[in-house]
Amino acid sequence: MFEDFLFRAFFAGIGLAIITGPLGCFIVWRRLSYFGDTLSHSALLGVVIGYALNFNIILSVFVISGLISLSLLYLQKKTNLPNDALLGLLAHSVLAIGLVTLGLLSFIRIDLMGLLFGDILAVNFNDIVIVWIGGAIVLFLLIIIWRPLFAGTVNLELAKAEGMRPELANAIFTLLIAAVIAISIKIVGILLITGLLIIPASTSRNLSSTPIQMAIIASIAGVISVILGLYSSITWNTSTGPTILSVALVLFLITLFPLKKLPIFKKQTKLSMQLKNEEQAVNK
Amino acid sequence: MKKSLIELNNCGVFRNDKWLVRGVSIKVFKEQIVTLIGPNGSGKSTTAKIALGILKPDEGTNLIQNNIKISYVPQKLSIDWSLPLRVLDFMNLIEKNEITNIVETLNITGIEHLLFQDVRNLSGGEFQRLLMARAIIKKPDFLVLDEPVQGVDYPGEIALYKTIQEIVKNIKCGILLISHNLHVVMSQTDHVICLNGHVCCSGAPRSIIKEPEYIKLFGNNIDPTLAFYEHEHDHKHLPDGSIDHSH
Numbered sequence: 001m002f003e004d005f006l007f008r009a010f011f012a013g014i015g016l017a018i019i020t021g022p023l024g025c026f027i028v029w030r031r032l033s034y035f036g037d038t039l040s041h042s043a044l045l046g047v048v049i050g051y052a053l054n055f056n057i058i059l060s061v062f063v064i065s066g067l068i069s070l071s072l073l074y075l076q077k078k079t080n081l082p083n084d085a086l087l088g089l090l091a092h093s094v095l096a097i098g099l100v101t102l103g104l105l106s107f108i109r110i111d112l113m114g115l116l117f118g119d120i121l122a123v124n125f126n127d128i129v130i131v132w133i134g135g136a137i138v139l140f141l142l143i144i145i146w147r148p149l150f151a152g153t154v155n156l157e158l159a160k161a162e163g164m165r166p167e168l169a170n171a172i173f174t175l176l177i178a179a180v181i182a183i184s185i186k187i188v189g190i191l192l193i194t195g196l197l198i199i200p201a202s203t204s205r206n207l208s209s210t211p212i213q214m215a216i217i218a219s220i221a222g223v224i225s226v227i228l229g230l231y232s233s234i235t236w237n238t239s240t241g242p243t244i245l246s247v248a249l250v251l252f253l254i255t256l257f258p259l260k261k262l263p264i265f266k267k268q269t270k271l272s273m274q275l276k277n278e279e280q281a282v283n284k
Numbered sequence: 285m286k287k288s289l290i291e292l293n294n295c296g297v298f299r300n301d302k303w304l305v306r307g308v309s310i311k312v313f314k315e316q317i318v319t320l321i322g323p324n325g326s327g328k329s330t331t332a333k334i335a336l337g338i339l340k341p342d343e344g345t346n347l348i349q350n351n352i353k354i355s356y357v358p359q360k361l362s363i364d365w366s367l368p369l370r371v372l373d374f375m376n377l378i379e380k381n382e383i384t385n386i387v388e389t390l391n392i393t394g395i396e397h398l399l400f401q402d403v404r405n406l407s408g409g410e411f412q413r414l415l416m417a418r419a420i421i422k423k424p425d426f427l428v429l430d431e432p433v434q435g436v437d438y439p440g441e442i443a444l445y446k447t448i449q450e451i452v453k454n455i456k457c458g459i460l461l462i463s464h465n466l467h468v469v470m471s472q473t474d475h476v477i478c479l480n481g482h483v484c485c486s487g488a489p490r491s492i493i494k495e496p497e498y499i500k501l502f503g504n505n506i507d508p509t510l511a512f513y514e515h516e517h518d519h520k521h522l523p524d525g526s527i528d529h530s531h
Contacts, residue, residue, distance in 0.1 A: 029367045151377050154363060161336040161356035161428070162378050209368050209402065 005121050012123045013226035015131040016187050019138050019180055021219030024201035029153050036194035038091040039181045042068040043190040045098035051108045058182045065178035118189030118241040127186055134183045138176050145169040188241040199248040206255035221251050288313050289349050289426045289458045290335050296343035297330050304330045307482045312458040319461045319469045322479035328462045329359055332428050335460055355424035357415045359431050369403050375418055393417040408435035423455045430462045445470045445509045471511035478515055489513045
């Protein structure tokens, strides 16, 4: 099955979409949309260093993005600049450093289009293993830090006062995003990964009424985008990464219609049923 | 001797070239209500954050008893529209609670009918009640309320104060209550501290019912939930920020 390039593409894309769903929700909730961009801009430096040192690209991108995200946390504490200014500062200066380094190391040849837009049809079995194992680790860590991260998203001081460590959760969360960006380079490329993080989460916001619901629906929307996007890109011979994102956008546009009134979204939760029963019992 | 839940000893916080508060000493014991009053910018919230352990004092010490459960009702809490959050989810914010426990607690603050509402559909008063319910559900040993009656009308204020009294009676916690009302405090308050960058004065409140000034303002049907606090300042705050001790 893994011999077929299409199956490999499906497996890699679906694995990635499952993790970008919940991570993307936190990015939207915390207003960190430009954070994904900053990290993907810094990915170029990671790729260059990886090539120069003959090192695993995914690992070197993760290390560089990780360092950038930690320096963001540091700058947030040390300066009076707003988040968007800091993100812009980091994004473009690190991109510049990446380009300068690339110029200095003239022996390196990088497939720039592949880096920017990814080449999901070229993923090999190793890539799939990295996506699924890396993705499973990211998801597992996210579940562990979910409560402090979420409480800190609602109110940092409240979480801190009541004995949680939201700042540690934040630091881990930024490293998880760095990891996802590193994993995704080959699949959607550094220019489009932010889209895969944010669009399904935004789609999901229109359909959900609880945080966990939003995270799960975001994953589902991402998976649907990957499946339909891959099919469309093969049917019409368009580049795969952008096609996946276009499908994601179409899904988002569809959810702008009042779908919540559809019967499947009106289903009562077990909990509310149980409560109603209790209420009736009390009234009797 | 009874051990205090928290004890600030001569605490000060220094930010951006000035002292936000300095020389603040506060003790809160179990089943005691300490009310912190002061004008805007006097460092009330800063002091509360020291007591909660969110801010580390740059001067002085802050002793928080080990293993006590702390709850916090912050002055401002805005929830981003991108975040779908129901009352039920908000009650489970810090730790997961039994649904029956949640309904009971919401019942105490009178908003159990809003269980499945999105928190942003709540009115200002309902949201304050939700913050209170969330804070008491885990039966804290120490509860910090930062202006819990803001945005609440006069009858609502009295109702909320009554709820606070009930809470102290039921869960026997120590409370640090912050209010910007300089003269009227909760009558159950054991100790009032007036803050303006430093502790200006402190003492016990007086029953409000006997205050002729207050009767003149609000008539005779004043609720006994409120009490009057008489300031005894031995110094003046000059417009340039310095303090005048001469009389």
